[in-house]
Amino acid sequence: MSADQELAGRLALVTGAGRGIGEAVVHALAERGARVLATDLATRRIAAAVAGRYDGRVTTRDLDVTDAGAVEALVENTEQTLGPLDMAVNVAGILRSFSVAELTDEDWAATFAVNTDGVFHVSRSASRRMAERGRGSIVTVASNAAGIPRTNMAAYASSKAAAVMFTKCLGLEVASRGVRCNTVCPGSTLTDMQRGMWAAGSPGDEEAGARSVLEGEAGSYRTGIPLGRIADPSDVADAVAFLVSDRARHITMHDLYVDGGATLRA
Template sequence: MSAALDGRLALVTGAGRGIGAAVVTALVHEGARVVATDRAPEGVERLAAEHGDGRITARPLDVTDADAVERLVDDTERALGPLDVAVNVAGILRPSAVVDLTDEDWAATFAVNSTGVLNVSRAAARRMTGRGRGSIVTVASNAAGVPRTGLAAYAASKAAAVMFTKCLGLEVAGRGVRCNTVSPGSTLTDMQRALWTAGDETAAARRVVDGDLAAYRTGIPLGRIADPADIADAVVFLASDRARHITMHDLYVDGGATLRA
């Protein structure tokens, strides 16, 4: 086990599967204790049981409920000690052309992807600033910076999360708290698979790598879809002292897909 985050306490949202679960695993590998949260508790409970060493505490959490977030952070600090790291991974994706987008889908997307980031980051920052240390990392998306057909609500909500995290980072930098974002491209998760039509997963992945001119979508220059661990490694780096002089940064982890356009 590495010791980059030895003894530190981290909170991770959306930790039941995919990128969130990978972030929890990576943090534990680096020596951290982790409070793994998800709206559906089964995934985080399974993750804690799989590790079986007591370093993961599983808790249910709906990030859209500000009061519930405050209670969980309070309970965490009373039971486990001061929070050193907070990672916002919880997110939803409801694809739709704008002309067909429902008010409910728009509101639900922003409630999780943007307001959820506010609720968790605010609760963490209130406590971290008083101690003069801490790191907040938000997992956003490269869609926040490059237009995508059918993803207007998702892209807009992630863009809001990125700029919110940067503004928070500016406000708390003088009190020793760093705030950064990681923006993945296509990553092999259930969310990614939901965008594919039923059929051969290998062929679907190949189409993502090759790109789609009709949808104005570039391919992936590195020639592969990301694994959740690729995103988790970037999160852990930004959370650790190896990134001690990095704040308000948006780190794209997309194999070059956006061409930084």
């Protein structure tokens, strides 16, 4: 089967699909023939983006991944109305960028509620059903911050590290039942979240923010990007599409860094 239809007939659940990497994942999977249930807190944007495209294979539903009951109800309804899930991709995430001294209890809890608990809720619900059928693939989009310390990102990095280890542990538990679980760890990517970080650091000067990412910042102990470019969301989405495909059929519990070498794979 050609690569552009390698996911034909398969059904994917994508969280955080309303913009950025999540939206790019929806397009990447649909372009390869998959049917996609695209979810987010508000899906109006993605619904408009896919209108008239993909022969109606993309369905949108609002979903709060922090609500375990809502996640379970959505997955159950999806399997009854659209069919069995073949793939689940956890993209939903938030960033609260503060030093530990400035980080509030609410910031910490909110970050883990989305970035870690959300991954747990979706993966638990999807993997139960996949394991019963003896097939399936789950990909968690984490961050290269999960593998290297970052200043002013303790909550975000910790929540992503927890999501990575959770996904690996799940992968170990369900491997014998034909379910693969992997993570994709992006570095700096041209999303609203990235632009928000630039605006906070250099208000009104996106070019300066981008330059600091490419060149690195000694004061914050951050290296630059050896490849000399900031990722496009499609770069991350293509990595996800590979991992859910049969081309990755012997890959599980793997961490795929998509960061242009920024972490030096430390």
